[in-house]
Amino acid sequence: MYVDVYVFHTSEGSSLPLKIRLYNGQTFEIDRIKGVCRAASTKVGGTGMRYSVVIKGVETYLFDEGEGRWFVEARREAFGM
Amino acid sequence: MGRNILHCDMNNFYASVECMLDPSLKGIPVAVCGSVAERHGIVLAKNYPAKAYGVQTGEAVWQAKSKCPGLRVVEPHYDEYVKYSALARGIYSRFTDMVEPYGMDECWLDITSCEKLFGPPEKVADIIRETVKFELGLTISVGVSFNKIFAKLGSDLKKPDAVTVIAEDSFKEKIYGLPASDLVGVGRSTERVLAGAAIKTIGDLASADPRMLASKLGKNGLALWNFANGRDESRVARAGESPPVKSVGHGTTTVKDMESDGDVWPVILELTQDVGRRLRDIKMMAGGVAVNVRDSNLVCRQWRTPLSIPSTSAEVIAAAAFGLFHARYRWELPVRSITVGTFNLVPEGAAYAPRLWDNVELAERRERLGHCIDDIRRRFGKNSVRNCILCMPSTLPPEHAEIVMPTGMPC
Numbered sequence: 001m002y003v004d005v006y007v008f009h010t011s012e013g014s015s016l017p018l019k020i021r022l023y024n025g026q027t028f029e030i031d032r033i034k035g036v037c038r039a040a041s042t043k044v045g046g047t048g049m050r051y052s053v054v055i056k057g058v059e060t061y062l063f064d065e066g067e068g069r070w071f072v073e074a075r076r077e078a079f080g081m
Numbered sequence: 082m083g084r085n086i087l088h089c090d091m092n093n094f095y096a097s098v099e100c101m102l103d104p105s106l107k108g109i110p111v112a113v114c115g116s117v118a119e120r121h122g123i124v125l126a127k128n129y130p131a132k133a134y135g136v137q138t139g140e141a142v143w144q145a146k147s148k149c150p151g152l153r154v155v156e157p158h159y160d161e162y163v164k165y166s167a168l169a170r171g172i173y174s175r176f177t178d179m180v181e182p183y184g185m186d187e188c189w190l191d192i193t194s195c196e197k198l199f200g201p202p203e204k205v206a207d208i209i210r211e212t213v214k215f216e217l218g219l220t221i222s223v224g225v226s227f228n229k230i231f232a233k234l235g236s237d238l239k240k241p242d243a244v245t246v247i248a249e250d251s252f253k254e255k256i257y258g259l260p261a262s263d264l265v266g267v268g269r270s271t272e273r274v275l276a277g278a279a280i281k282t283i284g285d286l287a288s289a290d291p292r293m294l295a296s297k298l299g300k301n302g303l304a305l306w307n308f309a310n311g312r313d314e315s316r317v318a319r320a321g322e323s324p325p326v327k328s329v330g331h332g333t334t335t336v337k338d339m340e341s342d343g344d345v346w347p348v349i350l351e352l353t354q355d356v357g358r359r360l361r362d363i364k365m366m367a368g369g370v371a372v373n374v375r376d377s378n379l380v381c382r383q384w385r386t387p388l389s390i391p392s393t394s395a396e397v398i399a400a401a402a403f404g405l406f407h408a409r410y411r412w413e414l415p416v417r418s419i420t421v422g423t424f425n426l427v428p429e430g431a432a433y434a435p436r437l438w439d440n441v442e443l444a445e446r447r448e449r450l451g452h453c454i455d456d457i458r459r460r461f462g463k464n465s466v467r468n469c470i471l472c473m474p475s476t477l478p479p480e481h482a483e484i485v486m487p488t489g490m491p492c
Contacts, residue, residue, distance in 0.1 A: 040218025045102045047168070047217055 001044075005062070005070040017051055017062055020072060028055050030062070039063075043073050083249055085202040086317060087190040088224040088232035089209060091169060092241035094186035095126035098165050099155050101218040110134055111153045114142050119478045120334050120417070125157055129241070165217055172212050174320055176205060181318040187236075189229050191317035206244040214242065228313035230265050231256070237263065252311055257284030266305055274298060283309050326363055330371070331355045332420025335476035338377050339416040342407055347475045349406070350399045350468055352421045357395035357451055358458075360423065366391035368425030370401040376414040384409050389439055391427050394447040398423060 004021040021027045032054040039050040041063055048065040060074035091097065095113040100106045110131035115121025122142045134149035146152050166185045173180045176199060179191035192205050199205045206223040213221050220242035224235025227249045234256060235245040247255055256263075261283055262272045274297050280286050286294075287309035294302030307313065318324070331352045339345050349372075360367060371385040384405045392398065402421045410416070427433070435441050457466050 038216045040101060040214075040216060042218065043104065045104045045218075047101075047165075 001075070002069060002071045003062075005064075015049075015064065017053065017064075017070070020055070020062065020070075030055055031057075034059070041071075041073055044071065046071060083227045084191060085193045085196070085205075086226055086229055086232040087192060087202065087206055087209070088183075088226075088229070088236040089169070089173060089188050089190065089213075090222045090224075090233075090236040090240075091166075091186040091213075092220045092222060093126055093128050093132075094166075094219075095157060095162055096128040096131075097219050098161055099158070100128055102158075102161065106153060106155070109153055110136065110149050110151060111155060112136055112142075112145055113157050114145070114154050116156065117142055119336060165219065168217055169213055169219070169221070170320070172209065172216065176209065178320055179317045180320040181322075183233075187233075189232060189317045203244060203246055210242065210244060226252070228311065229315055229317065230308045230313040231311065233265055234259075234263060249311070253284070253287075257282060257287065259283050261286050261309075264305065264308055266301065266308065271298060271301070271305070326365065326426060328371075328422055328424045328426065329356055329359050329363070329365070329367070330420055330422030331359075332373065332418060333478060334375075334418040335416075336478050337476045339419070339476055341412075342403075344476055345406060345416060345419065346399075346403055347470050347473070348419055348477060349402050349421055350395070351471055351475075351477055352419070353395040353399040353402065354471075356398055356421055356423060357393050358455055360393040360426070361429075361451060361455055364429040365426040366393050366429055366431070367398060367423030368427050369423065370398050370405070371422040371424060372402045372405045373420040373422065374406065374410060374416055375418040377417050378414055379417070380414075382409075385424070387425065389436055390441065390444045391425075391431070391433055392444060392447065393429075394444075394451050397444070397447060 006018045008016045008018055010016065016033065017030055019027055019029045030053045034052040034054065036049060036051050038048070040047040041061065046063060046065060048063040051062040051064070053060060053062045058074060060072060062070060062072050064070055096111055099113055100111060108130065110128065112127040112131050113125045115123055115125060124136060124138050124140050124142065124145050126138060127136045131149060131152060134152070136145045136149055136152065142154060162185060170180055170182065170188060173188055173190050177190050177192050177195055181189045183189060192199070192202055195205060196202070199208065202225045206225050210221055210223055213219055222236045222240045222242070223244045224232040224238070224247065225244060226232040226235050226247040231247040231252060235247045238245045259282060261267050261275050261280055264283055264286070267275065275286065278289070278293065278297060280289055286305060289306065291303055291306045294306050298305065333348065333352060335348060339348065367388060368391045369385055369387045371383060373381060373383040375381045386401055386405050388397065388401060398421065454466050
């Protein structure tokens, strides 16, 4: 699902997603970024810069599709909703 | 030193992109088809499950559905295809700057000088194949060989998601038993001519008398003989290098068949607006005009005429095209689609020899008018200046945003 993302842009040009906001306004902090690479999503389709993130103890992938669009692979139930 | 050439072919490109973007389509028969309402209702691409039912590219949607009742028909998303085509080229460019596109989904790569950096060519092919799959979720077939022709042949031999090597020292055993039609440049009509000379395989072609081939097929016959013998010296172009443009054209299928000259004229005029602008963009002028007409039985005919004064003027090109059509088309059947092309392109400002009665001054005024109209359209939008007749209801299909290919040319 597509999500809003709060991103920290470093002076070196890298982007670090800090938290995500779902369509209902609920916000979740990203506890940890475990890695980043360009990849395709095998679960929900689409491609982009893939951030391996941990949110509320759930490990999932957050994708930066480009042009400001981000999507997360996990379903909202995974975050205990 | 022998060359190392790769040919990367993205498998079922349009259909693969659709299935990658919507994983619910995976495993079910899918065909990407043009709009039936706009009379482009043919199969543009299909995935492997659809292929298993015998669905073929180019057939009508109803034909495909009768072969495969569960077929999922999806409409094309050209912007996505352009995006993924460019991303794949980006991956290829990490290995070499010699990346030559061949359509949206195929590329040749010359990796001759990359061996010390990335390893032997088969390994590079494998890395590229894996990278495209991982990063884009799409599969490619890669042909590895010592020339472009055999590299392309190799990428067709094993599909999907595979690497095929056709080596210089063993190519005869590998490909001489294949049908001659597998070779680049052997289309249906060439295949018929070759079959008439008892040439069925690439091996037959390689051992044929080149003089006999030249007498039957002209210089194409000699080229094919060289290809079959592994003698293709053509180089892979560098990324961004584009071959000189030889023709500029534009065509359309109208929403309703055209039944009179009055229906055809606005269509030709509309098409030539675009042709003229594109000629001016590349700073070339048309030395001749061609018209291709497809009637309601899908039979095509083409006529060509030279222009006495090279031009980019939509008005001049439209008049020449319509003149040809009016003189040659007999109206036995309504017209379904029409294409206006230009050929014998010469650079803007090139010298030419007008005939005594040619009005050079008028021709130059028309050229200036074309530039002026381009300028107005750039500033105020495409529809800010239009021929009056083009403001009337017509059989033209609704306008779509123009897609620009990664090579820079509109499609």
